[in-house]
Amino acid sequence: MRLRKKPWAEPLIKASSEFIVTKPEEYQSKWQTRFSKKAPIYIEIGMGKGRFIIEMAQKHPEKNFVGIELQTTITAIALKKQLGLRLPNLQLIRANGSGLNEYFAPAEVSGIYLNFSDPWPKKRQRKRRLTYRSFLKQYKEVMKPEGIIEFKTDNRGLFEYSLVSMNNFGMFFKEVYLDLHESLELGKENVMTEYEEKFSKKGQPIYKIEAGFTPRSIK
Numbered sequence: 001m002r003l004r005k006k007p008w009a010e011p012l013i014k015a016s017s018e019f020i021v022t023k024p025e026e027y028q029s030k031w032q033t034r035f036s037k038k039a040p041i042y043i044e045i046g047m048g049k050g051r052f053i054i055e056m057a058q059k060h061p062e063k064n065f066v067g068i069e070l071q072t073t074i075t076a077i078a079l080k081k082q083l084g085l086r087l088p089n090l091q092l093i094r095a096n097g098s099g100l101n102e103y104f105a106p107a108e109v110s111g112i113y114l115n116f117s118d119p120w121p122k123k124r125q126r127k128r129r130l131t132y133r134s135f136l137k138q139y140k141e142v143m144k145p146e147g148i149i150e151f152k153t154d155n156r157g158l159f160e161y162s163l164v165s166m167n168n169f170g171m172f173f174k175e176v177y178l179d180l181h182e183s184l185e186l187g188k189e190n191v192m193t194e195y196e197e198k199f200s201k202k203g204q205p206i207y208k209i210e211a212g213f214t215p216r217s218i219k
């Protein structure tokens, strides 16, 4: 998703330091101070316009959430929503997820969401995929040992690549869905993202992987 730069985006981010951080390395090991209550921290990398992370924060006041997004205008759209809602358990970061282990201390994060990540289909671009091994290494560093990565995509190529990449990294699979909306057990939570709604309306299957780094995470 590419959006034309909006002139209001950067000033809005600068004026909203209560809810958004642009130098996340300054909060490494101190993220709990950004929230009104101490609670396990769940992060989404590539949150887009924020629909998923906002709904998760609304549904789960017992957890704290951090949405990370690289693009300024898109981050500012998510920020606008949070400024209207002022959810005490949601913070946003405008930064590249590739610096994750500078933003969070070891085991500071309880779980990670990757939703409809950019597929980067060319082989020479594979290091940018959010399930490339250098990203998995960082997820392992910042996440608690029992933490789970939940990854959703409509892209068959990225799904297959991610299964192989996670398997080669020695990860454990808790669930793998070839058609999430078809196979979801009744009552199991699925918060939709903007992309998920768009693609599932077109009848495309949604793939999902839930995986962790230790056998403890597959309980």
Ligand SMILES: C[S@@+](CC[C@H](N)C(=O)[O-])C[C@H]1O[C@@H](n2cnc3c(N)ncnc32)[C@H](O)[C@@H]1O
Pocket: 001, 045, 046, 047, 048, 049, 068, 069, 070, 071, 074, 095, 096, 097, 098, 115, 116, 117, 118, 193, 194, 195, 196
């Ligand atoms: C295809 S969109 C999906 C947005 C949203 N998660 C959804 O499902 O509707 C992917 C988003 O990830 C962001 N992104 C890609 N690589 C990133 C990175 N390394 N760090 C942070 N955000 C990233 C992009 O800017 C884009 O907004």
